[in-house]
Amino acid sequence: MLEIKNLHARVEGKDILKGLDFSVGAGQVHAIMGPNGSGKSTLAHVLAGREGYEVTEGSVRFDGQDLLALPPEERACLGVFLGFQYPVEIPGVSNLTLLKAALNARRKRNGQPEIDPADFLAWVRDRAKLVKIDPKMLSRGVNEGFSGGEKKRNEILQMLVLEPRLMILDETDSGLDIDALKIVSDGINAMRSPQRATLLVTHYQRLLDYVQPDRVHVLARGHIVRSGGPELARELEARGYGWLEAA
Amino acid sequence: MATQETEIRELMKRREYGAGFVTAIESETVPPGLSEDVIRLISAKKGEPEWLLEFRLKAYRRWLKMTAPQWAHVQYPPIDFQAISYYSQPKSHKAGPKSLDEVDPKLLETYKKLGIPLREQEMLAGVAVDVVFDSVSVATTFKKKLAEAGVIFCPISEAVQEHPELVRKYLGSVVPFGDNYYAALNTAVFTDGSFVFIPRGVRCPMELSTYFRINERNTGQFERTLIIAEEGSQVSYLEGCTAPQRDENQLHAAVVELVALDDAQIKYSTVQNWYPGDEQGRGGIYNFVTKRGDCRGARSKISWTQVETGSAITWKYPSCILRGDDSVGEFYSVALTNNRQQADTGTKMIHVGKNTRSTIVSKGISAGQGQQSYRGLVRVLETAANARNYTQCDSLLIGDRCGAHTFPYTEVRNPTAQLEHEATTSKIGEDQLYYCRARGISEEEAVSMIVNGFCKEVFKELPMEFAVEAGKLLAVSLEGAVG
Ligand SMILES: Nc1ncnc2c1ncn2[C@@H]1O[C@H](COP(=O)(O)OP(=O)(O)OP(=O)(O)O)[C@@H](O)[C@H]1O
Ligand SMILES: [Mg+2]
Numbered sequence: 001m002l003e004i005k006n007l008h009a010r011v012e013g014k015d016i017l018k019g020l021d022f023s024v025g026a027g028q029v030h031a032i033m034g035p036n037g038s039g040k041s042t043l044a045h046v047l048a049g050r051e052g053y054e055v056t057e058g059s060v061r062f063d064g065q066d067l068l069a070l071p072p073e074e075r076a077c078l079g080v081f082l083g084f085q086y087p088v089e090i091p092g093v094s095n096l097t098l099l100k101a102a103l104n105a106r107r108k109r110n111g112q113p114e115i116d117p118a119d120f121l122a123w124v125r126d127r128a129k130l131v132k133i134d135p136k137m138l139s140r141g142v143n144e145g146f147s148g149g150e151k152k153r154n155e156i157l158q159m160l161v162l163e164p165r166l167m168i169l170d171e172t173d174s175g176l177d178i179d180a181l182k183i184v185s186d187g188i189n190a191m192r193s194p195q196r197a198t199l200l201v202t203h204y205q206r207l208l209d210y211v212q213p214d215r216v217h218v219l220a221r222g223h224i225v226r227s228g229g230p231e232l233a234r235e236l237e238a239r240g241y242g243w244l245e246a247a
Numbered sequence: 248m249a250t251q252e253t254e255i256r257e258l259m260k261r262r263e264y265g266a267g268f269v270t271a272i273e274s275e276t277v278p279p280g281l282s283e284d285v286i287r288l289i290s291a292k293k294g295e296p297e298w299l300l301e302f303r304l305k306a307y308r309r310w311l312k313m314t315a316p317q318w319a320h321v322q323y324p325p326i327d328f329q330a331i332s333y334y335s336q337p338k339s340h341k342a343g344p345k346s347l348d349e350v351d352p353k354l355l356e357t358y359k360k361l362g363i364p365l366r367e368q369e370m371l372a373g374v375a376v377d378v379v380f381d382s383v384s385v386a387t388t389f390k391k392k393l394a395e396a397g398v399i400f401c402p403i404s405e406a407v408q409e410h411p412e413l414v415r416k417y418l419g420s421v422v423p424f425g426d427n428y429y430a431a432l433n434t435a436v437f438t439d440g441s442f443v444f445i446p447r448g449v450r451c452p453m454e455l456s457t458y459f460r461i462n463e464r465n466t467g468q469f470e471r472t473l474i475i476a477e478e479g480s481q482v483s484y485l486e487g488c489t490a491p492q493r494d495e496n497q498l499h500a501a502v503v504e505l506v507a508l509d510d511a512q513i514k515y516s517t518v519q520n521w522y523p524g525d526e527q528g529r530g531g532i533y534n535f536v537t538k539r540g541d542c543r544g545a546r547s548k549i550s551w552t553q554v555e556t557g558s559a560i561t562w563k564y565p566s567c568i569l570r571g572d573d574s575v576g577e578f579y580s581v582a583l584t585n586n587r588q589q590a591d592t593g594t595k596m597i598h599v600g601k602n603t604r605s606t607i608v609s610k611g612i613s614a615g616q617g618q619q620s621y622r623g624l625v626r627v628l629e630t631a632a633n634a635r636n637y638t639q640c641d642s643l644l645i646g647d648r649c650g651a652h653t654f655p656y657t658e659v660r661n662p663t664a665q666l667e668h669e670a671t672t673s674k675i676g677e678d679q680l681y682y683c684r685a686r687g688i689s690e691e692e693a694v695s696m697i698v699n700g701f702c703k704e705v706f707k708e709l710p711m712e713f714a715v716e717a718g719k720l721l722a723v724s725l726e727g728a729v730g
Contacts, residue, residue, distance in 0.1 A: 048685050051677075076687035088682040091673070092700030101696055102686040109687075141700070142682075158686065 001026045001197045002047075002166055007058035009046045016042045018222035019058070022215075024166075027194040031208055031233060032201045034219035035241045040201045041085050043219070044170045047199075048082040049075050062166060076102070077109045079165030083155040083172045085201070090142035095154065098142050099124055099161050106162070127160040131187050148175040156187040167191060168199045173207040185210030205237040218244055279332045283307065286435055289334050293404050293438075296411060306424035306434035313428045316562075322589065323533065323560055331498055333436045333469070396452050398482075399444040403471055406442035413444055417475055421504035421541045421568075429500040429562075430537040433469045437502065440470035445480040445511075454710055456485040472503040476511035478544060483514040483710055501536045509544030509571065516709050517553040518717055519561075520724075538565040542574035545600070550577040552708045554717040555590065556724040564622065566595035569603035569631070576605040579705040581717070583698075583724055584617025584649070593622035593654075598631035598664070607638040610702050613649035614725060620652040627657075627664040634661065640670040643701050645694065645725075673701075695722040 002024040009017040016039045024030045032040050046053050047060065049072035060067045067075060090098065104114045115123075125135055131153045143151050152172050159167060169188065173181055188198065188211050200213060208216075208230065216232040217224050218241070225244045226232065236244075286307055290300040315325070393400050399410060406414050424434045441457045457472070476482055505513050519534070540549035551565040567576030578594035596605035611619045619642070627634045642651035653670055675697050683693035699706070699718050706714045 050681055050685075072681065072684040073687050073689050076685055082685050084682065084685075088676070088678050090679050090682070090697060090700070092703065093696055094700070097696060097700065098683070098686065098688075101683075101688045101692060105687040105689070105692070162686070 001028075001063060002199075003059075003061040005059045005061075007043075007046070007060060008056045009042060010054045010056050011042060011052060015056070016222055017046065020219075020222075020224055022217055022224065022227065024197045024199060024215075026197055027192075028214045029192065029198040029200060029211060031213040031216045032199060032219055033203065033216060033233065033236060034225075038219045039222045040219055041170055044082055044085075044168050044199075044201060047075075047166075047168055048072055048080060073105065074109075076162075076164075077106050081159050081162060081164030081167050083152075083159060083167070083169040085170040085174070087143050087146075087151040087155055089144050089146075091144045093142050094140060095138045095142050095157075096121075096124065099158065102158070102162055124161055128157055130160055130190060131157050131183055133157050149177060149180045152176055153180060153184060156184050159191065160187055163191070165196050166199070167196065168201070170201045171203065172200075173202055173204060181206060182210065205233050208233050220244060280329050281307075281331070281333060281436065285333055289436060289438060292334065293407070295407055298415060299407060302419065302424060303435050306431045307436075309425040310428065310431035310435055313425075313431060315428050326498060326533065328432075334438055392452065397446045397449055398451050399442065400455050401442055403440045403442040403473060404438075406444075406473075410442070410444070413475065414442070414473070417473055417504070417506055418471075419504075421506060421539050422502050422537050427537060429535040430502050433471060433500050433502040433537070437469045437471035440472045440501070441474075442472075443474040443482060443484060445474075445476045445482045447477040448479045449477075450480065451482040454483050454485060456487070468499045468501070470501045472501070473506075474504070474513060474515070475506045476508065476513050476547075478508045479510045480508075481512045483516070485516045485518070485710060487518045487520070498533045499535070501538075503536070503538040503565075505538075505540035505549055507540065507542050507544060507547035507549050507571075507574075510546045511544060512548045512550075513540065514550045514552070514710075515540070515565070517551075517555070518709075518720060519553065519555045520720060534561045534563065536561075536563045538563065540565070540567045540576070542567060542569045542571050542576060542600075542603075544574070545571040546573045547571050548575040548577070550575075550579070550708070551594065552577075552579045552705065553581070553592075554702075554705070554709070554720065555580070555582040555592065556720055560588075561590040561592055563590075563592045564594055566597065567605065568597045568599065569605065569634075570599045571603075572600040573602045574600055575603070577708075578605075578607045578609070579708045580608070581610045581612070581702045581705045581721070582619060583612040583721060584614070584619045585724060586615040586617065588615075589618045591620045591622060593620075593624075595624040595626070596636060598625070598627040598634035598636070600630070601632045601634075603631055603634050605634075605636045607636070607640070608704055609638075609640045610705055611640075611642045611651050612645065612698060612701065612721075613642070613651050614645035615649060617649045618652075619650065620654060622654045622656075624656045624658070625666060627659045627661050627666075629660045631661050632663050634664045636664075636666045638666070638668045640668070641701070642670075642672045643698065644672065644674045691725075694725055698722075698725060 004020050004022055007017055007020040008015065020043065032043065034040055042053065046055060049070065055068055062078065062080065100120055103120065107113065107115060124138060128135060128138060133153060143154060146154060152175065155172055172184055176184060185207060192198065200207065200211065202208065213230055216228055216230060218226040218236065220241065283304060286303050287300065290303060390400065419434065422430050425431050443455060445451050474482065474484060505515060507513050540551065542549050549567050553565065555561055565578060569576050576596050580592065582590050582592050584590045593609065594607055596607065598605065605625065607623055609621050611621055613619045621640050623638060625636045625638065638655065640653055640655065644651060651672060655668060657666055659666065675694060679697065680690055680693050684690060698721055702721065706717055709717055
């Protein structure tokens with residue numbers, strides 16, 4: 001479903017990704033781990049299409065399509081979703097407004113009419129229940145004054161509402177309390193399906209206990225230094241990254 | 248990041264001005280120039296009574312001794328008042344059409360293009376419209392229905408003929424003839440505008456609306472609006488404005504006077520979309536306007552709501568004089584400046600009576616190289632015990648070449664006054680746009696969504712139909728811009 005080949009990327013004139021190769025098949029969950037500053041978020045933004053992230057070599061295909069040729073909004077409409085490590089606040093624009101605009105953008109692209117407002121509200125309320133978000137929060141500004149954990153849950157809510165096909169979750173588990181981690185994991189698992197693929201960027205085994213990955217990749221200094229099964233994550237938890245980086 | 252700034256600049260590039268067409272209609276235009284003779288000519292063309300001519304001449308003589316105000320935070324070359332024509336009317340316009348059937352079909356076509364289909368408006372209920380084309384009023388719809396309620400809504404030139412006692416009593420009673428440079432000029436040469444009179448106890452049965460359009464080259468538009476709400480009456484009035492796209496600047500210097508007697512309420516809304524000039528700042532309307540409401544009666548209320556997206560230069564401070572005890576003044580404003588537009592706008596709340604209250608909510612949006620200033624004065628006189636004011640003043644910047652400036656002034660001469668002031672400045676961040684795009688929303692739409700969110704508090708003050716309109720207008724003003 002997602003095929004990354006020899007991916008090199010540069011930010012502000014600095015080479016960050018230095019040749020990544022891996023593929024995520026439909027129905028799979030891959031975890032990306034690695035030390036701070038190794039390029040995990042950079043990879044996530046390159047996949048989502050952030051401006052200023054220049055791909056200098058390599059290719060990314062999503063369902064056979066050249067993903068890198070598309071602007072971010074078109075990637076999103078194709079079903080790519082990035083859960084931000086640092087969700088952005090948009091004061092004055094309610095969560096509902098954002099979600100409705102996002103849903104309608106997809107519908108417009110598919111030649112469908114705008115969603116019925118009542119159906120929309122019912123759908124969002126239903127999804128909000130899954131992540132235990134108070135309906136009152138839906139009318140507040142996007143992430144405006146949300147706590148760190150609330151912002152992360154809000155990312156999951158957006159994902160549940162938009163039903164993407166490729167979910168890239170950048171440290172959505174960081175900063176969550178134990179109950180919230182469970183809620184977020186349940187949200188991710190609810191989305192798992194043979195038609196969807198997931199890329200989990202995380203530092204912690206805890207998340208992977210709830211969301212079993214098919215593969216684990218370790219990113220260090222812009223390279224994948226090791227790939228393996230779920231046991232690799234447990235090994236990292238025990239031994240840290242030093243032994244891999246030295247390699 | 249440098250690249251991001253360039254992006255945003257691209258984004259804010261150029262708006263398309265939808266109302267920028269010229270109507271090919273033969274006009275009778277007085278040659279450019281200003282003198283007592285021109286004023287006599289205008290007055291004669293309108294068959295005005297002697298007192299009105301004298302009023303005009305008095306203002307003209309005062310104006311000659313005045314100088315253009317320099318204090319506003321706007322820059323433009325001096326205006327050559329002798330190069331402007333002070334009167335223009337479509338040739339087909341004779342004594343003033345009595346019904347729409349007498350209106351030149353080309354004019355009806357013009358208004359249809361602007362989204363004001365007069366005929367349909369007349370049939371479908373809702374809004375009574377007066378339209379002013381260059382210097383004259385061409386149509387007033389719904390006259391009969393309004394008359395049944397006792398409401399007078401007509402061109403001011405007609406009111407001079409048919410209700411001279413009302414005009415004479417109130418004209419210049421809120422904005423004196425020598426009030427300021429542009430008000431004096433307007434008083435000398437005003438050509439048309441709307442007159443509204445709501446008798447005691449009447450709640451006006453529909454929204455009243457006037458559309459102003461400048462069509463002729465080198466003409467100024469100097470309209471004069473007078474609204475009187477007698478005791479216990481209520482009215483909601485909306486004005487809209489457009490002008491063709493031209494390279495030279497055109498002057499618009501209007502005066503609006505509102506009078507609210509005891510327990511009366513006037514809601515005055517403006518959606519201003521005059522031609523703003525092009526990307527380089529060529530052309531566009533100079534909009535120098537004096538708008539003032541007089542809460543003359545106890546418990547009266549005057550509310551100004553404005554959405555200003557047009558004009559090359561805007562200089563405008565809708566104000567309230569809170570004379571009556573317990574009277575209320577409100578000012579809700581959204582002003583957008585893009586490209587080279589400059590706006591110096593705000594309000595004045597003058598508290599005279601006891602327990603008077605005022606609210607000011609100003610939302611300024613600057614994009615491109617737009618420069619915007621909020622200038623607000625809250626004055627509490629000795630007589631105004633327990634006066635209250637709440638001021639909220641927010642600026643939104645799009646890109647890094649625009650500017651927002653805030654000049655709040657307060658003068659308090661009564662110690663029981665309570666004033667509150669809040670101000671914020673925010674920027675549409677590249678990260679916000681990216682976040683929206685990552686959710687599938689285009690940049691253009693994201694900007695419009697954020698801007699609309701920013702303006703919510705003001706839009707909710709507009710009459711329903713126009714709130715939607717205003718949202719769209721803002722979107723268009725920023726939109727043509729993208730891609
Ligand atoms: N806009 C930028 N300008 C300059 N350097 C950048 C920029 N963005 C990222 N970098 C650099 O790229 C490297 C990789 O950053 P990235 O955010 O991808 O790391 P990460 O693996 O997600 O780290 P963490 O685990 O801390 O989230 C870092 O050294 C970072 O400083
Ligand atoms: Mg990161």
